Amino acid sequence: MPNPIRNPLVGVLGAGQLGRMLxxxxxxxxxxxxxxxxTPGSPAxxxxxxxxxxxxxxxxxxSFSQGLDVATYEFENVPVEAALxxxxxxxxxxxxxxxxxxxxxxxxxxFFAGYDIPTPPFAGxxxxxxxxxxxxxxxxxxxxxxxxxxxxxxxxxxxxxxxDAETAWQAxxxxxxxxxxxxxxxxxxxxxxxxxxxxxxLFYPLVENHHRDGILRLSLAPAPNLSTSLQxxxxxxxxxxxxxxxxxxxxxxxxxQVGGHLLANEMAPRVxxxxxxxxxxAESSQFANHLRAICGLPLGSTAPLGYSAMLNLIxxxxxxxxxxxxxxxxxxxxxxxxxxxxxxxxxxxRTDDPSILGERLALLQKIxx
Amino acid sequence: MPNPIRNPLVGVLGAGQLGRMLxxxxxxxxxxxxxxxxTPGSPAxxxxxxxxxxxxxxxxxxSFSQGLDVATYEFENVPVEAALxxxxxxxxxxxxxxxxxxxxxxxxxxFFAGYDIPTPPFAGxxxxxxxxxxxxxxxxxxxxxxxxxxxxxxxxxxxxxxxDAETAWQAxxxxxxxxxxxxxxxxxxxxxxxxxxxxxxLFYPLVENHHRDGILRLSLAPAPNLSTSLQxxxxxxxxxxxxxxxxxxxxxxxxxQVGGHLLANEMAPRVxxxxxxxxxxAESSQFANHLRAICGLPLGSTAPLGYSAMLNLIxxxxxxxxxxxxxxxxxxxxxxxxxxxxxxxxxxxRTDDPSILGERLALLQKIxx
Numbered sequence: 059m060p061n062p063i064r065n066p067l068v069g070v071l072g073a074g075q076l077g078r079m080l081x082x083x084x085x086x087x088x089x090x091x092x093x094x095x096x097t098p099g100s101p102a103x104x105x106x107x108x109x110x111x112x113x114x115x116x117x118x119x120x121s122f123s124q125g126l127d128v129a130t131y132e133f134e135n136v137p138v139e140a141a142l143x144x145x146x147x148x149x150x151x152x153x154x155x156x157x158x159x160x161x162x163x164x165x166x167x168x169f170f171a172g173y174d175i176p177t178p179p180f181a182g183x184x185x186x187x188x189x190x191x192x193x194x195x196x197x198x199x200x201x202x203x204x205x206x207x208x209x210x211x212x213x214x215x216x217x218x219x220x221x222d223a224e225t226a227w228q229a230x231x232x233x234x235x236x237x238x239x240x241x242x243x244x245x246x247x248x249x250x251x252x253x254x255x256x257x258x259x260l261f262y263p264l265v266e267n268h269h270r271d272g273i274l275r276l277s278l279a280p281a282p283n284l285s286t287s288l289q290x291x292x293x294x295x296x297x298x299x300x301x302x303x304x305x306x307x308x309x310x311x312x313x314x315q316v317g318g319h320l321l322a323n324e325m326a327p328r329v330x331x332x333x334x335x336x337x338x339x340a341e342s343s344q345f346a347n348h349l350r351a352i353c354g355l356p357l358g359s360t361a362p363l364g365y366s367a368m369l370n371l372i373x374x375x376x377x378x379x380x381x382x383x384x385x386x387x388x389x390x391x392x393x394x395x396x397x398x399x400x401x402x403x404x405x406x407x408r409t410d411d412p413s414i415l416g417e418r419l420a421l422l423q424k425i426x427x
Numbered sequence: 428m429p430n431p432i433r434n435p436l437v438g439v440l441g442a443g444q445l446g447r448m449l450x451x452x453x454x455x456x457x458x459x460x461x462x463x464x465x466t467p468g469s470p471a472x473x474x475x476x477x478x479x480x481x482x483x484x485x486x487x488x489x490s491f492s493q494g495l496d497v498a499t500y501e502f503e504n505v506p507v508e509a510a511l512x513x514x515x516x517x518x519x520x521x522x523x524x525x526x527x528x529x530x531x532x533x534x535x536x537x538f539f540a541g542y543d544i545p546t547p548p549f550a551g552x553x554x555x556x557x558x559x560x561x562x563x564x565x566x567x568x569x570x571x572x573x574x575x576x577x578x579x580x581x582x583x584x585x586x587x588x589x590x591d592a593e594t595a596w597q598a599x600x601x602x603x604x605x606x607x608x609x610x611x612x613x614x615x616x617x618x619x620x621x622x623x624x625x626x627x628x629l630f631y632p633l634v635e636n637h638h639r640d641g642i643l644r645l646s647l648a649p650a651p652n653l654s655t656s657l658q659x660x661x662x663x664x665x666x667x668x669x670x671x672x673x674x675x676x677x678x679x680x681x682x683x684q685v686g687g688h689l690l691a692n693e694m695a696p697r698v699x700x701x702x703x704x705x706x707x708x709a710e711s712s713q714f715a716n717h718l719r720a721i722c723g724l725p726l727g728s729t730a731p732l733g734y735s736a737m738l739n740l741i742x743x744x745x746x747x748x749x750x751x752x753x754x755x756x757x758x759x760x761x762x763x764x765x766x767x768x769x770x771x772x773x774x775x776x777r778t779d780d781p782s783i784l785g786e787r788l789a790l791l792q793k794i795x796x
Binding site: 065088106356391 | 447724732757
């Protein structure tokens with residue numbers, strides 16, 4: 059392992075809230091930051107240098123790369139070409155291949171399958187005929203998704219009947235698609251893992267996630283009723299992905315729990331919304347650990363501190379005074395203008411007593427509505 | 428209490444590490460920051476707008492004040508005139524009177540005495556004759572100090588004999604001085620208090636402080652063997668100061684423990700080095716609470732989370748990799764160039780088990796040397 063650089067200048071593609079929380083975690087470690095994002099005044103750009111240019115502006119990427127010690131990304135739809143261009147000038151972590159795998163749902167599912175990580179049934183769809191034979195494979199209901207650029211439930215259609223299939227094909231058929239079998243699952247979970255340049259790997263405890271309208275609303279960490287066997291299964295799958303990709307940094311894998319087992323849904327090669335609770339709820343946060351990993355520093359403990367519930371603030375910001383008056387609530391705002399469906403912040407409710415978390419959470423949810 | 432302002436723009440006089448840690452605590456609350464400091468590239472200026480000008484440049488102060496919602500200071504030797512100038516344009520907390528009291532050791536000790544807060548014996552000294560009669564009052568040994576602009580042990584001389592007194596007078600006599608009786612104390616403690624605009628007041632537990640060469644090296648929080656009566660005595664004294672000054676924000680008072688009682692040594696009308704442990708070691712940090720107070724937001728809980736030891740990094744920075752590999756250690760670097768005697772960062776060692784803190788601390792101290 060090379061000696062870590064003192065006060066590294068970290069370049070980050072994307073300057074959203076994930077970048078902002080990376081900077082907040084990295085400044086205390088003496089790190090410096092430069093962001094690249096097409097949107098001026100982005101959440102991270104409010105507290106660090108930001109280069110404003112499209113991701114395919116190679117001249118801007120060239121000047122962005124000058125003097126960087128390491129580069130990373132906080133947005134998985136960054137063009138792989140931009141990451142590859144940078145990787146010829148400065149180490150880029152996680153490896154651009156991780157970006158490439160995760161950007162295409164079909165490649166991603168195929169990648170999981172290739173490493174014996176179970177997934178719901180899936181099939182690529184390029185024609186209406188292929189859609190019909192895909193339905194034979196997955197049966198109905200099933201979810202038709204665009205292969206690329208989907209996030210927060212965008213670009214998805216649930217098919218219950220063959221008529222649904224034809225309608226969805228009309229609407230979505232101009233792009234490469236994937237059909238995924240709809241598995242009745244008990245709950246959605248995610249595993250966050252971090253791997254250092256030296257291969258050292260740590261895992262946070264599984265988190266239970268609750269979505270509405272395709273957007274994450276609530277994470278409970280550690281996931282309630284978490285068995286050691288379920289945690290071990292998740293860690294095993296994450297390890298295969300990390301090692302296969304020679305991964306460096308934080309990786310998130312979203313999973314479905316079916317019976318006592320897990321199916322992989324998708325992965326994100328970056329810090330992840332379902333890991334925000336780690337800022338107060340774990341010994342070291344996912345943001346600090348991502349930076350430690352990519353800068354060649356030792357990883358920090360992923361041990362949870364008590365029990366946490368993370369609530370996303372979507373579309374509107376509650377009165378900060380009411381949130382701050384709530385015992386155990388930690389407010390995080392991203393410096394974004396309110397807009398329907400937009401992630402504007404989150405609140406982590408942390409407690410040492412798991413028996414009161416549910417009740418406290420219900421009270422907090424009333425306040426933020 | 429007025430409605431708190433959303434996303435307030437907070438102006439801070441001074442852009443050192445205290446300002447830096449204020450910004451890191453305030454960004455998650457949606458706050459924005461503008462700093463004023465004569466030194467370019469200061470610790471806080473690396474992550475926020477910084478106006479570089481001397482504190483007596485009223486044109487620069489005028490433009491600094493434009494658009495601010497509230498102003499504060501992180502350096503108690505800011506000229507009172509600068510704070511008063513700002514207070515005619517924007518609310519300034521803590522009140523400039525607190526600055527004025529704390530800048531002059533004689534005024535400060537007189538202020539404590541005026542509110543029946545015990546102090547070591549003291550006397551103002553303007554002539555050699557006054558020094559001699561001051562010694563009659565305090566007896567020897569005693570400490571001769573400049574009344575103004577002393578910090579980290581600078582501008583102090585310990586007098587053991589009348590010869591010492593004459594020598595010290597030759598060296599220091601051109602400025603207004605104070606002689607303070609040297610009280611044999613068991614230990615040095617500090618109390619951090621925070622008071623909101625509505626008068627709500629909270630206290631952190633007393634902290635035990637260890638100095639070397641006049642600079643704080645180590646704080647233990649909560650102070651070991653802390654009795655409720657000692658805590659109550661400290662809170663009583665702090666309350667008198669807060670109420671007398673209609674104080675808003677965080678206040679620190681340094682105290683000597685003599686027997687089972689306390690003597691006030693000095694106060695700092697700002698966040699304080701002996702409160703850095705609160706970042707990981709308390710439910711809400713002193714930085715977040717100072718900002719909550721001055722922005723009219725509800726205060727956060729000051730309850731400690733386990734047991735903390737805060738070690739200052741003076742003059743040199745240890746290998747970050749070794750610190751980060753140390754279980755329970757949290758590194759904070761200030762973005763400053765190493766220089767002898769300079770505070771470059773700190774490490775907070777936090778644990779839930781007080782019985783291991785001493786041993787862990789001894790190991791950590793070996794590493795950082």
